[in-house]
Structure formats: C-alpha cells, structure tokens
Amino acid sequence: MYPPKRMLRTALLLASAALCPHLPARGAEPAGIEEILPSCLSCHGELGISSMPGVPSLAGQPDGFLQWQMVYFRSKNRKSDVMEPLAASLKDGQIRALGAYFAALAPPRPDQVPDPDPDPALSARGRQLTGTRRCTSCHGDAFDGAKAAARIAGQREDYLYKALTDYRDGRRVGGGVAAMPDAVFGMTSDDLTALAHFLSRFPNP
Template sequence: MRRQVISLAINALALTALAFVPAQAADNAAIKEKAAVCSGCHGENGISQTENIPSLAGQPDQFLQWQLVFFRAGSRKNDQMQPIAEEITNEDVRNFGAYFSQLTPPKGEEDKDPDLSKKGAQVAVGRRCASCHTDSFAGTKAVARLAGQREEYLVKALRDYKTNQRVGGGGAAMADVAYHMSDEEITAVSHYLAYFK
C-alpha cells in the first residue's frame, strides 16, 4: 500500500510538471499519424469496436494524460499498454490527450434493455456518480467520460476498482464506491452509462 501511495505521488508530480509546460502548437497531421497506432485497438477515430478496450474519443484531456502517465510509470498495469506508454514522450502525452479529447465521443445506441437502464440510473443516483463524472457523464478534467463507453469495459473497470486491481487518479474514491457495489449493481449501472444519451 505504501508503495502505491509513493508511486501515485511520483505520478502526480510528473503530471503536475507536464501541466505547467505550455503545449506547443503541434502539427495536427503528425499527431494524427502517431495516434493511428492507437486505432489498432481503440478503434478508428478513438471509438473502440473491440471487447474490453475503451473508446478514447471525447475523454477529457487531463484524464487521458493521467492514464498514459500511470501506464508509463507502471502504476496502472496492462500488458498491451505498458510497452507502448514506456516509449512515449511528455510531449506525446500532451498531444494524445488533446487529440483524443477533441474527437466526437461515441453515442449510446438504442437501449436494448430499458428496464436494466432504469435500475442502473437508480444505482448512479445512489452512488452519486454524477458528483464527479458530471450530470451528462461526460467527465471533466481528470475524471473519465462514462457516457457511451463500451458496456463490458465499464463492468471490467468497476470490478477492477472493487478488487483493487486498478489504481490511479481518483482510485481511492472509485475503489470505495465500487467496493460496496453488488455484481447486479455493476451490471445495471454499466448498461445505463453505455446507452446514456
């Protein structure tokens, strides 16, 4: 636990340092070309078509930057992301955050189970999800966008927070929220958010 706290503190200092470096007006074509590597997993225009891989389009800039820093530092674990994140520069982190945050986010499709969404809406209210993720669940600053995200990815993320397998910014708050959620609640709220419009 102490190692996690130290790792999070180091990551926070690194990202704070990044925030104070003025972003250069990077060549959008060059950023798009670099980001093309991401589309292999995260989908064209940052909208994932692959199970358990999140969409990046429309995620808040700062949230994306934090995740890349966590992957790069090893505090957030993923066999595919870690080697990639280890190779990216601070400038890449800033550019990827800006690039993906400006893409049109995925839109919830037609809800196939409105009754489950109704239960999920009750869970979202009861767990006060909007207090961090905003009323539109679009996220803000270092808080993730949830609206329109892949349903099975949301389930996985909540289970990972619940079992303390996922750490990183807001990790303590999310672990506390998810720890008290039943599997039924996780399923319902994930469905609700995936189809949220």
C-alpha cells in the same frame, strides 16, 4: 500502489500544463505522434470510437483524464499487458499531444450507442444506483466527465463493467484520492452490470 514522489511530481507538472494551455511546454518537445497514432487508432477506432471488445473509446474524453491514464500506464500504476509496454516509451510531449488529439474528437453519439435497450429494467436499476452513489458529483449530470474524471456516457458496456470491477477488486486505484474504489465499495457484480448497461446507453449530445 502510490507512485514514487518524483513520478508524482512529473505527473502533476504534466497535468497542470494540461490545465493551463497558455503556459509554454517545458523544453521544445515536438508533437511527434504521427508515427504512433495509427497504431492507437487500430485498436481504439479510426475516430477514437472503439468497436473492439475490451478496448475503450477515447473520443471526447477530458484531456486531463487521458493524460493521467497514459502517465499511470507508463509508471505501471495502472496495469494493462497491452497498454503498459505501449506507454513505456511515450515522452511527456507525446502524451500531451495524444491527450489533446483524442479530447478533440466527437464522443460516441446516440446512433453509435447500442440500441434498442434490450433490458430497460436493468437500465432503470443502473440509473437508480448512479443516484444513490452520487456518480454525477464527479462525472457531471451528463456523465461527460471533467479534468481527471472520465466521460462514462456512451462508453462500451463490456469495458465499463471491467473498469468498475477493477476498481472494486483493487486492480485499479486511480488518482491519489482513491475516488473510484470508494465510489464502488461493496457493490455486487449485479450492481456493476446494471451501471455498465445504463451508462453505455446514456446519450452524448
């Protein structure tokens, strides 16, 4: 499942470029996302906030996280019938520009998050699990993510559940340290339902 060395090196170079915005980009790749962006927005939402089942919101995700996911789709280390072919032709410069674009959009706000909570007991269970599994140690106290770790506050509930089951069942691996498969190891589907319910309603500021 691990990317070949050369790809990993490209991915690392990409990520380090993202973390050091003052370094000049290698080569002179133009941003060049004007033509592809409308297609991205048609699924991920005009403001990067998705109203389409199974499609994640991208607005306000950490730049590093977004870039890594596009690199994983492009190298087929992350599986998706939809995203793999779309990412296949993305150039490094486009991935950087797309990451910066979506990272700069405002994340889903409380008034865009499903409310009122139809099942507060389920939310309480989800909150408890984030404590026992130390989710905040990587995703932050506000679940807003950083670097390669996703913002999970206010993400679509159906998508969160899918992502968590993908990690648990080995369909998605994530970064080389396998942080997520470890984090959800041995959890039941009821546990993952509770986590998705709680996190999808966790308000972004």
